[in-house]
Amino acid sequence: MENARVLEERKEFILHKSDGGCGGNGMKCDANSVSGAVSQRACVYCGARVVLNPITDAFHIVHGPIGCASYTWDIRGSLSSGEDLYRNSFSTDLRESDIIFGGEKKLAAAIEEIAEKYHPKLIFVYATCIVGVIGDDVNAVCKGMSEKYNMRVIPVKSPGFSGNKSVGYKMACNAIMELISKHNQPKQEGVNILGDFNLAGELWIIEDYLAKLGIQVVSTFTGDSSYESLLKSPGARLNIVQCAGSSTYLANRMEEEMGIPYIKVSFFGIEDTTNSLIRIAEALNNTEAKEKALAFTKKETEKLQEFLAKYRKNLEGKKAAIYVGGGFKAISLIRQFQLMGMETVVVGTQTGKKDDYEIIESLVGSNTVILDDTNPAELEKFMKAKNADILVGGVKERPLAYKLGIAFCDHNHERKHPLCGFDGVVNFIKEINRSINNPVWKYMKVEG
Ligand code: SF4
Numbered sequence: 001m002e003n004a005r006v007l008e009e010r011k012e013f014i015l016h017k018s019d020g021g022c023g024g025n026g027m028k029c030d031a032n033s034v035s036g037a038v039s040q041r042a043c044v045y046c047g048a049r050v051v052l053n054p055i056t057d058a059f060h061i062v063h064g065p066i067g068c069a070s071y072t073w074d075i076r077g078s079l080s081s082g083e084d085l086y087r088n089s090f091s092t093d094l095r096e097s098d099i100i101f102g103g104e105k106k107l108a109a110a111i112e113e114i115a116e117k118y119h120p121k122l123i124f125v126y127a128t129c130i131v132g133v134i135g136d137d138v139n140a141v142c143k144g145m146s147e148k149y150n151m152r153v154i155p156v157k158s159p160g161f162s163g164n165k166s167v168g169y170k171m172a173c174n175a176i177m178e179l180i181s182k183h184n185q186p187k188q189e190g191v192n193i194l195g196d197f198n199l200a201g202e203l204w205i206i207e208d209y210l211a212k213l214g215i216q217v218v219s220t221f222t223g224d225s226s227y228e229s230l231l232k233s234p235g236a237r238l239n240i241v242q243c244a245g246s247s248t249y250l251a252n253r254m255e256e257e258m259g260i261p262y263i264k265v266s267f268f269g270i271e272d273t274t275n276s277l278i279r280i281a282e283a284l285n286n287t288e289a290k291e292k293a294l295a296f297t298k299k300e301t302e303k304l305q306e307f308l309a310k311y312r313k314n315l316e317g318k319k320a321a322i323y324v325g326g327g328f329k330a331i332s333l334i335r336q337f338q339l340m341g342m343e344t345v346v347v348g349t350q351t352g353k354k355d356d357y358e359i360i361e362s363l364v365g366s367n368t369v370i371l372d373d374t375n376p377a378e379l380e381k382f383m384k385a386k387n388a389d390i391l392v393g394g395v396k397e398r399p400l401a402y403k404l405g406i407a408f409c410d411h412n413h414e415r416k417h418p419l420c421g422f423d424g425v426v427n428f429i430k431e432i433n434r435s436i437n438n439p440v441w442k443y444m445k446v447e448g
Contacts, residue, residue: 006378009034014378015370017361027361029372030353032164038375040323040396041350043160045128046071047168050413051246052124052156052175053086054078054197054222055230059120061090063107063138064128068160069093075395076413078197078223081204090114094130104136108145115149121227123153124175132159152227154178164373165325166245166351173250176221176230181257185235190216191280192236194251194262195243198223199413202420206242206267209421212296213281213289221247234258238283240265240276245326245351267420268332268428270301270339300422308339311429314437316341321388323348323371323379323397324411327356333392333411334363340429343367345386348374376400390436405444407435 006014012028033039042050045062049071053060062069069091080086092098092106107125114120123145127138142153156175158168191210196203203223210217219225219233234254239262241251251262263283265276274297281289320337324330327349334344344364348371349356360370369382379400383391391401394412401408409431411419419428 006381007034007037010037010375010378013372013374015357015361017364017366017368017370027354027357027370027372029357030166030351031373033373038377039373040375040379041373042071042165042168043129044162044165044168044171045126045158045160047165047246048126048156048158048172048175049168050076050165050197051169051172051222054080055122055225055227056080056086057083057121057226058086059088059090059114059118059123060086061092061107061110061114061123061125062128063092063103063110063125063131063136064094065130066091066093068126068128076197076199077416078199078413079201079204080198081224082226085118085120099130099134102134102136103131104138104141107136107138107141111141111145111149111153115145115151119151121151122179123151124156125153126156126158128158129160132162152179164351169246169351170249173247173253176250177253177257179227180230180233183231183234185232187237188216188218188235189284190218190236191238191240191284192219192221192233192254192260193217193223194221194239194241195245195247196220196223197243197413200416200418202267202418202424205418205421205423209267209273209277209296210280213277213286213292215280215284215286215289221250234260236260238262238280240280242267242328243326244328244356245349245353264328266328266332268329268424269336270304270422270425271335272332273297273421273425274301304422304425307426308429311433312340314433315429318342318389318436319345319387321346321379321383321386321391321406323374323391323393325350325394327352327360329411331356331359331363334360336425336428338363340432345369345388346371346379346382348372348379380404390432392432405441407432407438407441409435 015027069089072089073087094103138155142155146153154175158171218236239251241264244264254260266272277293281293390407392409392411417427
C-alpha cells in the first residue's frame with residue numbers, strides 16, 4: 001500500500017511541503033469529495049447532527065431509513081448538566097412502500113406521537129438522502145405540526161448527498177438561526193460560546209476559566225444547551241468560536257443580523273488556551289479580566305513546567321500524524337507536539353479552509369505532507385513513508401493506525417476525558433506517552 005497510487009483527481013488536495021509549499025494558494029480544499037476516493041469525511045446529515053445533537057432537551061427525528069439514525073448520542077458523547085432527552089434518536093424508519101408513496105404521513109405521525117407523549121418545546125427533523133430523492137415536503141409537515149401543537153418543529157435540510165459535511169454544519173446553523181432570530185433580548189455583559197459540544201465536560205472547563213476572569217457565559221452552542229438557554233443568546237456582547245469549521249457561518253449570521261461580533265479561539269494546548277483567554281478579555285475591553293487572564297495563565301503555565309520537562313524526555317524526536325475534523329484543532333495539535341519536541345509529518349482535516357491550511361503550512365517543517373479530505377489509502381501511504389509514530393484522529397482512523405502498528409490517540413467525539421485547557425494538556429500528553437511508548441508495539445509484526 002505504501003506505493004499505492006494517489007488518484008489523479010486527489011493530487012491537488014495534497015501538499016508536500018518539501019516541494020517548496022505554495023502559501024496555501026495551490027492546495028484545493030473546501031470542496032466535495034472525489035467520487036470513488038472513499039473519503040473519511042461524514043455526510044451532510046452527520047455534519048448537521050454534530051452541531052444540533054448536544055441540545056439537551058431537543059428531540060431529533062431522523063426522517064429516513066433506520067440506518068441514518070445510528071448516528072446518535074452514543075457515538076458523540078457530549079455531556080449534560082440537566083436533561084438527557086437528546087440521548088434518544090427517533091426515526092421514521094422509511095421502507096420501500098414509503099419511497100413509492102411518500103413519507104410525509106409517517107413523518108407527521110412521528111411528530112404527533114412525540115408531541116402527545118412528551119410535550120416537547122423543540123423538535124428537529126432531519127431530511128436524509130432518500131427524502132431528498134423522493135421529495136417529501138418536510139417544511140410543510142413541520143409548519144403544520146408547529147401550528148397544531150404550538151411548539152417549534154424545525155426542518156434541517158440535510159440529504160447526505162447534497163454536498164459535504166460542511167454543508168451539514170451550515171444547515172444546522174440555519175436551523176439554529178430559525179430558532180433564535182425572533183427573540184430579541186436585552187444586552188448583557190457576557191459571551192456565547194460557539195462550536196463547543198461539551199465532550200467529556202470540556203465546556204465546563206472553559207466556563208470555569210471564564211468565571212475566574214469574571215466573564216459571564218450567556219449561552220452555549222450547543223454543548224449542554226437547552227431550548228431556553230439558546231433563546232438568551234441574542235443578548236450576548238461577544239461570540240467566541242471554538243470549532244470554527246462548524247460555527248463560523250453561525251457567528252457570521254449572528255454578527256450581520258444581531259450585531260454580535262465574534263473572535264475565533266482554541267482551548268487546546270497551553271499557548272492557544274492562554275492566547276484565547278487574553279483575547280476574549282481584550283475583545284470585551286475588560287481590563288480587569290485581562291489582568292486576571294494574564295495572572296491565571298501564567299500561574300497555570302508555571303505549574304505545568306515540571307510535568308512537561310518529565311514527559312518531553314519520552315517524546316522528543318517522535319513523529320506525529322494528525323487527521324481531524326477542522327483546521328483549528330489541527331493547528332493546536334501541531335503546536336502541542338512542537339512543545340514536546342515532536343515533529344508533525346502528516347496533517348490533514350475533513351473540513352479545513354484555505355486560511356487554516358495557510359497557518360498549518362507556516363507551522364510545519366519541510367518534511368510534512370498536508371492532506372485535505374483524505375482517505376485510508378493515502379493516510380496509510382504517507383504515514384508509512386514518513387515513519388509516523390502516532391496518529392491522532394477519530395473513530396474511523398483508529399483501526400487503520402492499529403493495523404499498521406502505529407500508536408493512536410482519540411481526539412474526537414467518542415473520548416471520555418477532556419483534552420482542552422490546562423487540565424487537558426496533562427491528559428493529552430499522558431495519553432500520547434502511554435500510546436507511543438507502550439511495549440506492545442515491539443511485538444507487532446506488520447506486513448510491508
Ligand atoms: S449518506 Fe445519506 S443514507 Fe448515509 S447516513 Fe448520510 S443521510 Fe443517511
